[in-house]
Amino acid sequence: MRGSNQSFLWGYPRTFILLGVSNRPWLEFPLFVVLLVSYILTMLGNIAIIVVSRIDAQLQSPMYIFLGHLSFLDLCFTTTTIPQMLVNMGSSRKTISYGGCTVQYGMFHWLGCTECILLAAMALDRYVAICEPLRYAVIMHRSLCQQLVAMAWVSGFGNSLVQVVLTVQLPFCGEQVINNFFCELPAIIKLSCTDTTVNDTTLAVLVALFVVVPLAVILLSYGFIARAVLRMHSSKGRHKAFGTCSSHLVVVSLFYLPAIYMYLQPPSSYSQEQGKFISLFYSIITPTLNPFIYTLRNKDVKGALKRLPERVWRICK
Template sequence: MRGHNQSLPERPPENFVLLGVSDRPWLELPLFVVLLVSYVLAMLGNISIILVSQLDPRLSSPMYVFLRHLSFLDLCYTTTTVPQMLVNMGTACKTISFGGCSVQYTVFHWLGCTECVVLAAMALDRYVAICRPLRYTLIMHCALCRRLVALAWLSGLGNSLVQVALTVQLPYCGQRVLNNFFCEVPAMIKLSCADTAANDATLAVLVAFFVLVPLAFILLSYGLIARSVLRIRAPSGRHKALGTCSSHLAVVSLFYLPAIYMYLQPPSRYSQEQGKFVALFYAIITPMLKPFIYTLRNKDVKGALQRLLARTCGLCGRGCPRCGPRQPRRARVRTRESMATQ
């Protein structure tokens, strides 16, 4: 019976314990407030970008199609990790089930790899718009945009499925404590008691491919854009060309710098405490900042938001500072009739 019991496969643990962002209890309340406010702002900002780009016909260019998908990715990013963090901070039992943990790191890696490809597609769109403006509508047509978006989602899903297939089979030998605030593939690999050389190699190769290849493409695109911008003699034209790229460059920096720190530095230099705060930055702070970056640096998005607010104020009958107080219905009818008779 003893030999028979030893030959049975090990069952995965029912749940994991998440240590959270910090081991200092007095930090939990301030972190809870910051995370809750950041989550609400991220949700409102990204939903606003999606609604504006969907409802305003002036924002139908490929750039805003990609921006809509980017905002949807950020919505899913924050929803994948932050609600579980808030629940754990508000309760004494800081656990997550094995199934919930598997779903969390599956979706998280899927979204991360998809965003890498979407950012590269946005760089291609900016390159064609600035360096090939006369052929922009011929090159960046709707079919190409759909293919690029489909490539981003399917490639990210393929990478995530490979990681899940290798990670979900790992034995944990009773170890259930994750020194993190959410489930992630590197943390799960470190927790395993088996030989994880194949998992480490696969993770390194796939992450390097999805991080470095799109990043190299983005840098090449902006190198060609910079060369074209330097040829523009008029300062106003040069400023306009740079203005269309500044918001995208800021988002690329916010996304890639933490990702490179988390996944591509040598393990000997990796600090778990610093890694948790970096992961917190790109899991919640970056999705919160992106809508503000695109809104403040993009005149088209600001104009679309103002038109949407004006339309909303007109429908509710309260008026707004931009369009003035809303007139009564009879006054509007008399105004239309007087204009028709003139």
């Protein structure tokens, strides 16, 4: 294979072509503007939440520790994909190097699996806060929160490492055109010119483990929460409990529903045309909306953001 094609180097393609919306050139400029604005909003919103969750004394409970890590994950998510997309949309060459593509889908998979575990940990935190309020401080102590966060990051990295090791061994033949905005694992595996049964099966099993199990934990937690809320005699108590959980449920829905469609379907039915817009949604729109969802539904976060300029001014002085 070496030397038989200018696009290959030592048995691997030099570059991948990312089609994006090049078959609809009239969409490129408006999509470029949307991506740029989304990226700026994502950076500003998530950085603000990270800062206030670290420096505001009223946001030191486990819920806000998890929220700070979720915001950091969203920053990494968008930074992994959007800059490359903006460069490609502003250029006639819509390519990414083989190494850059490998890093991109590896990071994307790592961050996605980590977020699955983190969202489950946040659901457990809400369960303990509402169903075991008197023992909340004892159960959800800082050490446990740090262990749950560490488990999310390490397990996500392990899953990603397995996928990358299996994928880099796949041979690719001919021109490597990816009908997507960035390098994503199902699209990369589909390009290989060999039998990918091992890759497809491993991806399905590990993704099911990281999607179905955390989602089951989330649904079970909210089942107990719903039962506890319905037993409350105070309407004010029910409203407060609903307010603390609704933001998390919206974020879970925005993240899990597209991920289930992308990864938990038979490889034969995978549509790159549909998949690229769905992957764009959960990798761009969801991280952009997350800080606003939590801010609009959470009085503590809104109060902390209002106090932020004053705190920054004191630190600068």
